[in-house]
Amino acid sequence: MALLNISHVFKSYSAGGMFARRAQEVVRDVSFACEPGECLGIVGESGSGKSTLGRMIAGLEKPDRGIVHWEGRPVWDRRQRGCRISAVFQDYTSSINPFFTVEEAIMEPLRTSGMHKRKDRSSVDLLLEQVGLNASYRERYPHELSGGEAQRVCIARAIATEPHYIVMDEAVSSLDGSVQLLVLDLLKALRRKYAMSYMFITHDLQAAAYLCDRILFFKEGRVEEIIATEQLRNAQSEYARHLLRMVITS
């Protein structure tokens, strides 16, 4: 059985102010499935609705129509979801409560899930170590971290509850070149270690190709094409080929 099953999902927001009747469809009839251990890349332009799709999969939003099933049950059921789905977002500066130290930030999901009883301070050290930071970061506040460090703390927090699935929405897009590669390699290593599956939402086709097994091209709320990364050169749809041409390589 597929780990995650998305079938005929629709989502729209009201557009044009508070009293407008007009609705804008951001996700239209999307269906796909994720297998255990797979890393799926969602690639699309800004405004294509890919973040909305990610939020629905993380259970942060409910679709208007269609089903998002996690191991056969609706994902928006909190008990069903448990702590098995985590998320990492693009804006690392606003992702960590500024009044929390790194340790408190990482402990938060453990505390709310009741896992803190069997996990203590040493597990924070271990998590930090796994994302390439040392124990001295524990007492720091978010503003004392660089972008790459903050994003790594977000990843440590996301893996703290040992999730089976992580939704990453532009998780590396605002990091600069060398730090980006560092985080991508880290994600690769963590995936092997914990047998996790990823959903990697990005506009950066190069980063997606580096990390993912399959790539889903997303345009104007619709799935244009799903293709294995190894088969990228055989992309059929006009849009996928267009995007492939647009990547600036050196």
Add this chain to the structure above:
Amino acid sequence: MHLLEVQHLHVTDRHTGSVLLRDSSFHVKQGSCLAIVGESGSGKSVTCKSIMRLHKAWIRQTGEIWFKGEELSALPERQMRKKRGKQLAMILQHGMRAFDPTCVIGVQIGETLKEHYGWSRAEIEANMSLAMMSVRLNNPVELMNKYPHQLSGGMLQRVMIALAFVLEPDLIIADEPTTALDTIAQFEVVEQLIALRERMNGAMILVSHDLGIVRRLADDIIVMKDGEIVERGSANVIFSAAQHAYTQRLVEANRALNGHFERLKGGGLGLVEH
């Protein structure tokens, strides 16, 4: 003589006493593109702001900035204002923050062009329409009647480039012009920047951490770290034989991502026709 010559530029924050830029010297040749590469907080944007003299009151800069034989730091503010936009134009990272959100695009463009050329409304509209068409913004008149939030980041970036087309500055300073954009918008903006340089034979300072874009545009590169220039040279040399560890790491990372992608993409299906 070079178009722009920066000598011993030193910038300090008077509030905290910290040094933002340490004894920085470089030059930009007529018609060439200099890229400034470095991680966030390394002093790239501080350098740009120093040239434009746009620092806050508590930021102190010393050193000489020679632009076309004139010392910019000695100019009175009134004359400096005349230079900004007309001779030194800046293209900023966040289109959304570079425009005033309370008035339509056309009004802001009009103000700028009136200040420098004293054109009438009809002249502004005619010239601007032409420039906007050339950066593939169709329906220029309609766009000029829109507010910044009604346009996408890529479109606003192209509006800024169109304005630069009309102003024809001698030096364009592009501070992370593509960082906030998605792949397609990035490609288009880079194409337009190349066209802008070809058309005006102007010089450019490009700040970016995206080496793919640097490679497409730059002739020379300086690499900054912690407020200092740690490496400089022509683009070819930096990309093939970087000396400083930071530069090597940056080039390596770029190569790893690129190489993987190129391998997957292969040569087939005419994907490399551009």
